Amino acid sequence: MRLKADLQEQYEISVGYSFSALPSDTDPFKHRIFGRINIAQWESPDFKFVHDLSSIPILPESDTLTIWTQLPDDKLHHTRSGHAEPWPVEDVYADTRRLLAEILQTCRHDEVVVTSDHGYVDLTAGCTFLMGDKWKKMLANQFKERWKRKENNWELEQLYEQKIIRYADEYYVIQGRYSHITGRGKVNTRKHGGLSIMECMTPVLNVRRK
Structure with a gap:
């Protein structure tokens, strides 16, 4: 796993997996985990919403702190300004890696679990x-x-x-890779919400400071 390779110089990493809610979409996951869907403005001592690198707040010292970001999801769904194509996966990964590195540096916890609400097909x-x-x-x-x-x-x-x-x-x-979209023209072919390994199987990284 690339993220493990990029982090293991500074951290001890163990990799596992979990599964999304069904449908493999963000709202069902939020409802299952948080009991609510609108979490961007949610005030809780155990939760922080981080938009991007420019908005990382002072993080609470809660033993059960959850940090949520939609940065990779937003970029995978949307096109760049002035472009018809969606953001390249390499660019999305680079931005997400930088954000995660900053959160790990800012966070006071010695161990952090990194996971996702769903994958993509x-x-x-x-x-x-x-x-x-x-x-x-x-x-x-x-x-x-x-x-x-x-x-x-x-x-x-x-x-x-x-x-x-x-x-x-x-x-x-x-189910699977069945689809009615043609995959041609100005269509974002990265999708989720269905039932496939790529959409439903999610990585779980346990990250511990060395």
Whole structure:
């Protein structure tokens, strides 16, 4: 893992994994962990929201401090100013690594757990599962994202029987690399919310000062 290699000169690192909530989206994760979705302005002695490198606050000494940032998620979702393409992954990683390094230096704790709410799946043309036009059209009719709330709907039941979508409590989620987007043109093909290893399996790094 690249992040482990970049940090291990200063820290002892152990790597594991966990899994996202379903759908593999930020809001279900926030609700499960924090019991709320709007956390940017949340005032709590055990929590700090960090926007970017320019806004790292003085961090509390709480034994159970949680620090949340949406910097990588925001950049992976959005395009650069004046560009049609999304931010390159290398640039997103570099910014995230710098932010994490600053947080680790600022934090008073000797041990920090680093993880994520979800992963991403690349749905670029040629990277998706093959699917007939009938099913692709049906999927496009029903899904704007890779998940939606359950409802009584014939097309959804057909997609479920074809194992293109699955149940996740009160939601339907798109399975694997099935997708109705073409992956061509000015479309961000980095997606999450569905049920795949890339979206749902998340790294867990235990970082300890040497």
